[in-house]
Amino acid sequence: xxxxxxxxxxxxxxxxxxxxxxxxYSSSVPPYLFWYVQYPNQGLQLLxxxxxxxxxxxxxxxxxxxxxxxxxxxHLTKPSAHMSDAAEYFCAVSEWETSxxxxxxGEGTQLTVNP
Amino acid sequence: xxxxxxxxxxxxxxxxxNVTLSCEQNLNHDAMxxxxxxxxxxxxxxxxxxxVNDFQKGDIAEGYSVSREKKxxxxxxxxSAQKNPTAFYLCASRTGTSVYEQYFGPGTRLTVT
Numbered sequence: 001x002x003x004x005x006x007x008x009x010x011x012x013x014x015x016x017x018x019x020x021x022x023x024x025y026s027s028s029v030p031p032y033l034f035w036y037v038q039y040p041n042q043g044l045q046l047l048x049x050x051x052x053x054x055x056x057x058x059x060x061x062x063x064x065x066x067x068x069x070x071x072x073x074x075h076l077t078k079p080s081a082h083m084s085d086a087a088e089y090f091c092a093v094s095e096w097e098t099s100x101x102x103x104x105x106g107e108g109t110q111l112t113v114n115p
Numbered sequence: 116x117x118x119x120x121x122x123x124x125x126x127x128x129x130x131x132x133n134v135t136l137s138c139e140q141n142l143n144h145d146a147m148x149x150x151x152x153x154x155x156x157x158x159x160x161x162x163x164x165x166x167v168n169d170f171q172k173g174d175i176a177e178g179y180s181v182s183r184e185k186k187x188x189x190x191x192x193x194x195s196a197q198k199n200p201t202a203f204y205l206c207a208s209r210t211g212t213s214v215y216e217q218y219f220g221p222g223t224r225l226t227v228t
Contacts, residue, residue, distance in 0.1 A: 009155060032215050034216060036219075041203075041222070041224070042221055042222065043119075043121075043205055043207075043219035043220050043221045043222050044158075044205065044207075044219040045219070046216055046218070049216055090157060090158065094215035096215075100146060100163065100165035100171070101146070101209070101215045102148070102160060102163060102173070103160075103215065103217060105157040105158040106157055107155060107156060107157040108155075108157050
């Protein structure tokens with residue numbers, strides 16, 4: 001079964017600083033990878049996804065992520081943090097079973113942006 | 116507007132009572148999912164359904180039940196057998212042609228005392 005590890009349950013940055021949220025996965029097959037964002041008491045919103053092709057993926061709100069197969073990583077970055085980026089971020093990997101597809105999520109990283 | 120509706124947003128129940136959480140989607144998606152979210156534990160899959168009248172257990176199905184009688188509806192019942200039912204519950208759906216990405220509802224926060 002696939003698994004996802006997000007390094008750092010809490011990350012704090014200053015407004016305008018680089019945001020780097022780390023995600024490593026394990027998968028026995030080429031993975032499809034996702035980053036979701038969750039604001040307090042809300043559902044998850046898809047930020048970006050990697051399926052095939054270009055390994056640098058751009059998403060919404062200025063975020064991007066790079067798929068590195070050799071490192072089994074899919075880290076999320078944003079050059080300049082904004083106060084509105086404060087939220088919880090989840091990395092996920094897809095998994096296909098005979099009963100259908102499912103996502104396996106990491107435990108999440110809470111991003112705090114300081115003024 | 117197309118989307119996923121979960122109701123109610125907040126739900127309170129006494130211990131020992133069964134409670135049903137609603138999930139409706141008008142996206143014409145084939146697959147639907149239920150997750151439980153607890154602080155620091157990410158999302159854990161309870162049940163999922165790829166087509167009407169069929170569903171599979173996820174990783175933490177004990178104490179929960181579901182039905183899928185209509186394509187747009189996937190209600191979750193939290194039974195009295197669930198030892199720690201207080202949590203945030205999220206419903207999601209996926210179109211049959213997408214590369215596995217799921218779309219989420221706004222969630223229901225269940226508190227059992």
